[in-house]
Amino acid sequence: MNETIRLLQAHHSSRSYKTDPIPDGVLEAIIEAAHRAPTSTNSQEVSLVVVRNEKSRARIAEIAGGQPWIAQAPVFIAVIVDLYKTGLGVENAGGKQVFQRSLEGIVAAVSDAGIAMATIMAASRASGLGVVPIGGIRRDPQAMIDLLGLPPNTFPVDGVVLGYVGEESPQKPRMSIQSFRHDEKYHPEAIKPAIDAYDRTLQAYWQRIGRTDGLSWSANMAQHYSTFSRLIKSVAQKQGFTIEV
Numbered sequence: 389m390n391e392t393i394r395l396l397q398a399h400h401s402s403r404s405y406k407t408d409p410i411p412d413g414v415l416e417a418i419i420e421a422a423h424r425a426p427t428s429t430n431s432q433e434v435s436l437v438v439v440r441n442e443k444s445r446a447r448i449a450e451i452a453g454g455q456p457w458i459a460q461a462p463v464f465i466a467v468i469v470d471l472y473k474t475g476l477g478v479e480n481a482g483g484k485q486v487f488q489r490s491l492e493g494i495v496a497a498v499s500d501a502g503i504a505m506a507t508i509m510a511a512s513r514a515s516g517l518g519v520v521p522i523g524g525i526r527r528d529p530q531a532m533i534d535l536l537g538l539p540p541n542t543f544p545v546d547g548v549v550l551g552y553v554g555e556e557s558p559q560k561p562r563m564s565i566q567s568f569r570h571d572e573k574y575h576p577e578a579i580k581p582a583i584d585a586y587d588r589t590l591q592a593y594w595q596r597i598g599r600t601d602g603l604s605w606s607a608n609m610a611q612h613y614s615t616f617s618r619l620i621k622s623v624a625q626k627q628g629f630t631i632e633v
């Protein structure tokens with residue numbers, strides 16, 4: 389099988405790291421790969437803040453609700469939606485940016501951030517590193533904004549932890565491919581049976597790896613998606629993001 393496909397199909401998040409530093413050249417190549425990622429209308433509305441400072445990583449681990457792998461691994465890359473940059477471009481051309489005040493603006497920018505994040509992860513794993521994406525920074529986005537010195541019209545969406553893996557973790561099973569790939573039209577009837585089967589698969593997986601606190605997928609969704617968590621609206625508004633249209 390093609391090496392790139394094999395690497396992508398072998399994805400798993402790692403939460404155990406050695407403290408060994410990542411050589412500058414390796415990190416630069418990863419960042420340059422993400423820098424080449426496509427963006428909506430060539431907006432380049434994403435910026436990365438590379439955090440190597442130990443104290444800052446410890447602070448981010450705390451902001452993210454106590455995630456020790458952020459402090460343990462040598463590099464954390466914060467993925468920032470950056471409409472500060474595009475706003476300056478609009479001003480250069482004599483206009484005033486309003487895009488950050490629309491749902492379309494937010495969807496486009498967050499899509500671009502996701503692509504950058506996926507590229508960082510693929511490039512990192514191709515360089516022999518482990519990764520774990522981090523959305524936990526949105527527990528306290530204001531603290532991230534203060535720590536990273538982010539200007540108006542920017543928002544810390546996610547981050548990625550990179551480092552050499554300590555203890556390898558197994559690959560987590562996914563819901564069946566039939567629940568993911570739909571040919572020509574969406575097939576809603578495929579979903580419920582896939583969920584029921586996956587609930588059993590995931591529970592068997594937790595048992596196999598000795599995790600007594602592991603939930604079925606449905607219970608996990610109920611825990612996270614039946615409440616409003618991470619109340620980011622007021623901080624996002626303060627930064628300039630609203631949904632007027």
Ligand SMILES: Cc1cc2nc3c(=O)[nH]c(=O)nc-3n(C[C@H](O)[C@H](O)[C@H](O)COP(=O)(O)O)c2cc1C
Pocket residue numbers: 399400401402403452455520521522523524525546559560
């Ligand atoms: C946008 C995003 C945010 C995430 N945030 C966190 C996080 O804050 N902490 C964490 O340990 N894992 C986080 N994850 C990792 C997911 O829990 C993980 O991808 C999922 O359980 C599937 O496991 P796998 O990546 O090992 O296949 C995040 C994943 C994504 C895509």
